[in-house]
Amino acid sequence: MAGSRVPRQLFLQGVAAVFMFAFASLYTQIPGLYGPEGILPARRTLRPQGKGRWQQLWETPTLLWEAPLLGLDTAQGLELLSLLGTVLALGALLTRQLRHPLVYLLLWAAYLSVCQVGQVFLYFQWDSLLLETGFLAVLVAPLGLPPNHKQAPQGRPGGVSPHEGLPFWLVRWLLFRLMFASGVVKLTSRCPAWWGLTALTYHYETQCLPTPAAWFAHHLPVWLHKLSVVATFLIEIAVPPLFFAPVRRLRLAAFYSQVLLQVLIILTGNYNFFNLLTLVLTTALLDDTHLAAKSSTSRRKRMPSSWPKALLAMLTLLLELAVYGLLACGVVHYFGLEVDWEQHVVRSRTTFTFHQLSQWLKTVTLPTMWLGAASLAWELLTALWRWVQVRGSLRKLCAAVQLSVFGTATVALFLISLVPYSYMEPSSHGRLWTGAHRLFSTVEHLQLANSYGLFRRMTGLGGRPEVVLEGSYDGHQWTEIEFMYKPGNLSRPPPIVVPHQPRLDWQMWFAALGPHTHSPWFTSLVLRLLQGKEPVIRLVQNHVPSYPFHQQPPTYVRAQLYKYWFSHPWEQGQWWRRQWVEEFFPSVSLGDPALDMLLRQFGLQDKSPPRAGGSSNTLSQALHWVRKQLSPLEAPALLWGLLGAVGAIKVMQALLGPQSLPRTKEEKHKPAPQEDSVAASKQASPAPNISSGSQTPRRKKSP
Secondary structure (H helix, E strand, O other), rough: OOOOHHHHHHHHHHHHHHHHHHHHHHHOOHHHHHHOOOOHHHHHHOOOOOOHHHHHHOOOOOHHHHHHHHHOOHHHHHHHHHHHHHHHHHHHOOOOOHHOOHHHHHHHHHHHHHHHHHHHHOOOHHHHHHHHHHHHHHHHHHOOEEEEEEOOOOOOOOHOOOHHHHHHHHHHHHHHHHHHHHHHHHHHHHOHHHHOOOHHHHHHHOOEOOOOHHHHHHHHOOHHHHHHHHOOOOOOOOOHHHHHOHHHHHHHHHHHHHHHHHHHHHHHHHHHHHHHHHHHHHHHOOOHHHOOEEEEHHHHHHHOOOHHHHHHHHHHHHHHHHHHHHHHHHHHHOOEEEOOOOOOOEEEOOOOOHHOOOOOOHHHHHHHHHHHHHHHHHHHHHHHHHOOOOOOHHHHHHHHHHHHHHHHHHHHHHHHHHHHHHOOOHHHHOOOOHHHHHHHHHHHHHOOOOOOOOOOOOOOOOOOOEEEEEEOOOOOOEEEEOOOOOOOOOOOOOOOOOOOOOOOHHHHHHOOOOHHHHOOHHHHHHHHHHHHOHHHHHHHOOOHHHOOOOOOOOEEEEEEEEEEEEEEOOOOOOOOEEEEEEEEEEEEEOHHHHHHHHHHHHHOOOOOOOOOOOOHHHHHHHHHHHHHHHOOHHHHHHHHHHHHHHHHHHHHHHHHHHHOOOOOHHHHHHHHHHHHHHHHHHHHHHHHHOOOOOOOOOOOOOO
């Protein structure tokens, strides 16, 4: 059976990388979003209410309660947590010894602390997904040193502890919930674009931050857009159950389909770290055998040595073909695929009704939960079998304790996750065990399990709404205030900013979908621009001289609503075209009664001045110095620089690694897995099994 040691290490490295990007991206925006002169000062969110310390920490779980003990205000505490999170994640990414449960617990706690005060700028599904994934990383991370630094402590081949596969199974379950729910909600929302298979004819130009490739994708033929929507439904709804297939080639096919979807999204849209995090989750579908990719091993497996194995291989192949055939027939039937040979196109349409979808969803929601439960039960049985094989009474006792703790945690998290998963089908949600509901409500604020459903409805069917801010000194001559990333200038190409998330630009996109009163923070943004606050200006233009009012703040600020479309292929020198719709925010100035009324209405009047005394603190001065050094860098450049540094260090490690590891212990281990790992596993001889610890761990899985 193929093990999962290498995929687990890839998962832990991936989670560390995403944490690094998330913390570093947020760090660059803290002064403008949460500082004393920011849009939504963070100090307003943490006000003691006379409760006990531990009760206060449980109800609002954030380490920022302790910031005053360090002489820092809340915004400075945010900066400290973001810097420490970036450095700690970078260390876990580069150093195997730092991929420890305690390190991931600190990363998770730091990001949870940040989200507690992040307000609307941290209300995104990928922030919740990162928290849930980060907590799973705490359970997946090995308790001790890696096997090539420490010999097998449990008496198992390769040092594999019996419980190691259980938490990693939760990653696969999370990936299933994310993808399946994201596909289902597109249809349950009754969005006409999804039902008409025309969503992608709008998506590329109406998404928040498109890339240059989105312009080219937008101009593809309509029939190809509709066929791509069909493929999206196939990958998000029909394929995820294969994550739990007993045939590993089916799981690998599911893996590559998910990777294809995420890569295409990355190429055409700037979705920060979300798609990277989803790719990290797909590592749960891999195994050591596939990642080893040894041609000799593959050839031996293609030629079974006995007729029972040959028969099993034939039955497995027939099962695979049956599954692929069923998927193909289902797609053709439910989406009416027809080839028009004269026009050289593939026509598609939705052939089922919303009522039929609702009945189908009622039928499959509970069975998918039972599918997850059955898969988890198999993992538990596999873990028990491994525990039975542990030798030595003391080792067996330690393994039993670990298996009990991690098994209980895995089952509890699975039960908790059923509650948000069932939100997509109300009747199934009501039939869940009441104990699961109670357990979920107890820990809901920790975001250990969340509901997901991306791109529920397609917006901007008549053109993407875009808010354009304008400033003026006299109220007659107006100058547009152009943002760094969101569409504005018609001749400027869409940027590539992944994995950075410009959170103000994202909220500007949401603000355009309704009146400004639905986005109270927008009034605060207008106020800060009238005041000429540099931290907020840097969110708009990091290079301050590029900001049109950098010498003197505008006297008046207003906002206009436009509809934007991608330019036509024959329009040279332009990426966008636009049309004015209406005034979004009226012209206001400092002291304007209308502005003051809005600030009072939304509770944005800041009557509590910043706490004095922090500036003389040594730690505060150090944070100020770091900020001064990094502020000239644009956030994408900073993140790409981190990525380049990681790549360079990894290359150096690969080049110098063999020369720096001349230990006799490891010299003894290396020949066995490279030459005899397959034969050794067949003969079950103790020495080769132990020596193959770092390459082919014995994790019991179905073929």
